[in-house]
Amino acid sequence: MAIIAAGTVVGAPPRRRLLEDERWLAMMLLLPTAVLLGLFIAYPFMRGIVLAVTDARVGIAGEFVGLGNFERLASDPIFYQVVWNTVLYTAVTTVFKLALGLWLALLLNRSFRGKAYVRAFILLPFIIPTVLSTFAWKWMFDPTFSVLNWTMYQLSIINRPINWLGDGDLAMLSIIIVNIWRGVPFFAISLLAGLQTISPDLNEAAAIDGAKPLQRFWYITWPLLLPVTMVVVLFSVIQTFADFQIVYVMTGGGPANATHLFATYAYQLGVGTGLLSQGAAISLAMFPILFLIVVVQLLYIRRVEIR
Amino acid sequence: MARIHRRNFLKLSGAGALTAKAGGMAAILASGRAPAYAQTTTVHLLRWNDFVPACDQLMRQKLFPEAEKALGIKVNFETVNGNDLQPRITSAIQSGAGPDIIMLFNNHPHLYQASLVDLSDVADAVGKDQNGFYGISKGNCSADGKWMGMPMAIIGAMNAYRSSAFAEVGYKEFPKTWDEYRDAGKKLKAKGMPIGQALGQSFGDPPTFAYPLMWSYGGAEVDDNGKVALNSKETVEAVKYMIAAWKDAYDEGGLAWDDANNNRAFLSGTVCSTLNGGSIYVESVRKAEQYQTADGKPMKDDIRHAPLPAGPKGQFGFHTFTSHVMPSYSKNQSAAKELLKFMHAKQNYEQWFTTAKGYYTPGTASWEAHKMWDENPVMKPFAIAGKLGQTPGYKGPPNAKAAEVLSKYLIVNMFAQAIKGTSAEEVVKQTDAELKKIYGA
Numbered sequence: 042m043a044i045i046a047a048g049t050v051v052g053a054p055p056r057r058r059l060l061e062d063e064r065w066l067a068m069m070l071l072l073p074t075a076v077l078l079g080l081f082i083a084y085p086f087m088r089g090i091v092l093a094v095t096d097a098r099v100g101i102a103g104e105f106v107g108l109g110n111f112e113r114l115a116s117d118p119i120f121y122q123v124v125w126n127t128v129l130y131t132a133v134t135t136v137f138k139l140a141l142g143l144w145l146a147l148l149l150n151r152s153f154r155g156k157a158y159v160r161a162f163i164l165l166p167f168i169i170p171t172v173l174s175t176f177a178w179k180w181m182f183d184p185t186f187s188v189l190n191w192t193m194y195q196l197s198i199i200n201r202p203i204n205w206l207g208d209g210d211l212a213m214l215s216i217i218i219v220n221i222w223r224g225v226p227f228f229a230i231s232l233l234a235g236l237q238t239i240s241p242d243l244n245e246a247a248a249i250d251g252a253k254p255l256q257r258f259w260y261i262t263w264p265l266l267l268p269v270t271m272v273v274v275l276f277s278v279i280q281t282f283a284d285f286q287i288v289y290v291m292t293g294g295g296p297a298n299a300t301h302l303f304a305t306y307a308y309q310l311g312v313g314t315g316l317l318s319q320g321a322a323i324s325l326a327m328f329p330i331l332f333l334i335v336v337v338q339l340l341y342i343r344r345v346e347i348r
Numbered sequence: 349m350a351r352i353h354r355r356n357f358l359k360l361s362g363a364g365a366l367t368a369k370a371g372g373m374a375a376i377l378a379s380g381r382a383p384a385y386a387q388t389t390t391v392h393l394l395r396w397n398d399f400v401p402a403c404d405q406l407m408r409q410k411l412f413p414e415a416e417k418a419l420g421i422k423v424n425f426e427t428v429n430g431n432d433l434q435p436r437i438t439s440a441i442q443s444g445a446g447p448d449i450i451m452l453f454n455n456h457p458h459l460y461q462a463s464l465v466d467l468s469d470v471a472d473a474v475g476k477d478q479n480g481f482y483g484i485s486k487g488n489c490s491a492d493g494k495w496m497g498m499p500m501a502i503i504g505a506m507n508a509y510r511s512s513a514f515a516e517v518g519y520k521e522f523p524k525t526w527d528e529y530r531d532a533g534k535k536l537k538a539k540g541m542p543i544g545q546a547l548g549q550s551f552g553d554p555p556t557f558a559y560p561l562m563w564s565y566g567g568a569e570v571d572d573n574g575k576v577a578l579n580s581k582e583t584v585e586a587v588k589y590m591i592a593a594w595k596d597a598y599d600e601g602g603l604a605w606d607d608a609n610n611n612r613a614f615l616s617g618t619v620c621s622t623l624n625g626g627s628i629y630v631e632s633v634r635k636a637e638q639y640q641t642a643d644g645k646p647m648k649d650d651i652r653h654a655p656l657p658a659g660p661k662g663q664f665g666f667h668t669f670t671s672h673v674m675p676s677y678s679k680n681q682s683a684a685k686e687l688l689k690f691m692h693a694k695q696n697y698e699q700w701f702t703t704a705k706g707y708y709t710p711g712t713a714s715w716e717a718h719k720m721w722d723e724n725p726v727m728k729p730f731a732i733a734g735k736l737g738q739t740p741g742y743k744g745p746p747n748a749k750a751a752e753v754l755s756k757y758l759i760v761n762m763f764a765q766a767i768k769g770t771s772a773e774e775v776v777k778q779t780d781a782e783l784k785k786i787y788g789a
Binding site for chain 2 (some may be wrong): 098099100101113116117118183184185186202204205206207208209212292293294295296297298299308309310311312313314315316317
């Protein structure tokens with residue numbers, strides 16, 4: 042049998058031999074992913090760059106204008122506000138999502154009755170389609186019919202309605218609250234998974250040596266959880282920086298551009314007004330900032346892992 | 349009972365199916381034409397979710413089924429939020445596929461001019477038949493004598509106000525000037541019933557308020573020669589008025605309102621007046637029992653309409669305009685044109701127009717004298733909305749540049765930004781700079 046098999050190998054078509062070569066096999070296995078990435082990531086990205094250096098409008102291909110669109114952005118006060126809004130939105134939400142998510146993960150890591158149910162419920166904000174839950178929030182913050190205002194009024198906490206979405210700062214606060222509400226479960230569950238990989242022996246040994254809970258957290262749990270935390274934060278920063286749905290539904294970028302983020306401003310100009318090239322330029326302006334954040338974080342993660 | 353085995357069953361039913369199929373084929377061959385489903389053209393029409401829902405119902409349940417019969421086509425009628433029409437047409441034109449007919453607001457057809465079918469044949473015929481189009485129809489939908497959009501109707505913008513509330517503070521008639529309006533609003537706000545004005549980024553009420561306010565103080569985005577002239581002491585005065593009046597007399601939530609918020613606020617009795625189409629009143633008539641005043645009377649009997657007050661340089665108006673355009677990617681252009689003609693045929697258009705009870709003012713002059721306007725004196729002011737009012741871009745034409753300014757909400761945001769705290773001089777200067785980027789310095 043072995044001899045026959047060996048004989049067939051000699052006469053086998055080259056295709057089979059190709060697949061036996063590890064390099065070829067690896068390439069074949071990677072091909073579907075590469076095609077998908079090329080079609081849905083690389084092509085739109087290149088197309089975005091091409092659009093951003095033309096003056097294309099809806100239905101008109103446009104001509105090459107070099108960096109004209111970016112020069113225009115540099116003198117656009119709304120763009121500066123968008124950059125500030127996005128940085129603020131990302132920074133504040135990430136800090137709160139991390140703190141609350143970690144707290145929740147530590148609680149969920151303990152044993153209590155109905156643990157499985159609680160863990161499932163925690164995920165709800167993350168599972169519900171964002172647009173749907175954001176609409177509910179929009180009603181809760183509605184200038185006229187806000188249930189939050191009504192409750193606080195009934196409890197005599199306020200004597201006049203709070204103008205949640207009509208005041209620039211409060212509108213920003215509102216979308217930050219919704220983003221935190223939506224993002225905490227992702228942090229909690231991911232960090233919980235990280236916590237469960239930490240051997241309880243370490244904590245027990247430290248406890249026997251007389252380490253207090255806070256010390257055990259700071260010297261054992263936190264360092265061991267750090268690699269997972271960094272990856273979760275990285276994911277979250279990328280997603281929050283490019284966030285669209287919450288702002289689009291809640292405020293549409295208003296009042297008077299006070300809550301516009303990169304994605305919503307790009308959408309308003311590119312798709313809403315049909316100024317495709319200007320929209321593309323705004324989206325692309327997000328890239329270097331995000332790239333920098335990602336590189337810094339990845340370098341840090343590598344350092345942590347080596348240590 | 350004879351048992352039927354699986355194989356036998358398959359043989360039997362297979363034979364039956366074959367026979368049926370053969371008969372069907374034979375019938376098709378005998379008739380000498382393809383089956384109907386392969387032949388029918390489907391015209392895809394995209395409109396907004398109508399603020400008078402009865403109009404959507406009429407189209408869906410009566411007019412389009414009739415059109416399908418009369419024209420031998422199928423009509424795919426889709427409705428979306430008004431603010432989503434522009435994103436939809438952009439993506440449709442870019443991908444070269446989508447609805448055959450799309451509704452647009454104001455002068456937006458100018459933005460998409462390069463990708464639209466010339467509808468002059470349809471428009472000219474309707475204009476000839478119905479005493480000609482108003483200037484506002486021509487401005488918004490045509491350029492160089494060509495029609496890129498087919499005017500559908502004007503949504504007259506008037507202040508809907510609670511006459512009893514204004515009477516209580518000494519205004520038997522609606523205030524004639526902005527200063528009087530602010531005074532009345534101040535007194536009413538003290539009583540917990542401020543003026544409500546939508547000033548968010550939404551297609552209808554925010555621009556139809558902000559533009560006329562600016563014009564009535566003498567401000568305009570361009571001068572008579574088409575040069576940007578926003579940065580003037582007149583515009584600054586208008587903005588200053590708004591900053592002060594907003595605190596004194598307006599519901600401060602309005603910065604976050606879209607076109608639906610003020611309707612809800614008015615109908616729930618929290619505001620005394622708001623600039624709107626006739627939809628608030630039409631709704632209050634339709635559900636008279638649901639919408640009542642604080643003392644339990646039908647709210648409809650308390651609602652009146654009045655144009656925006658006058659400023660130092662006169663009284664102005666800007667009415668939301670609606671039209672239909674046909675992107676040139678459409679493969680069903682002749683069928684779609686037939687559908688447009690059907691919609692504008694007098695007997696069909698009349699049904700739709702009367703269903704709206706005055707919310708829609710037709711874009712042609714012959715309807716001014718229609719008997720529907722005599723049915724209800726409260727809606728009568730809307731009869732001549734087509735004659736009044738300027739188009740966006742005034743004192744210049746409502747061209748693509750003016751459409752870009754409108755679509756970016758630059759004028760609306762100028763006022764909103766000032767209310768938020770930027771000084772009037774600064775915000776006018778900033779907006780002027782933005783306008784120059786669009787119009788050229």
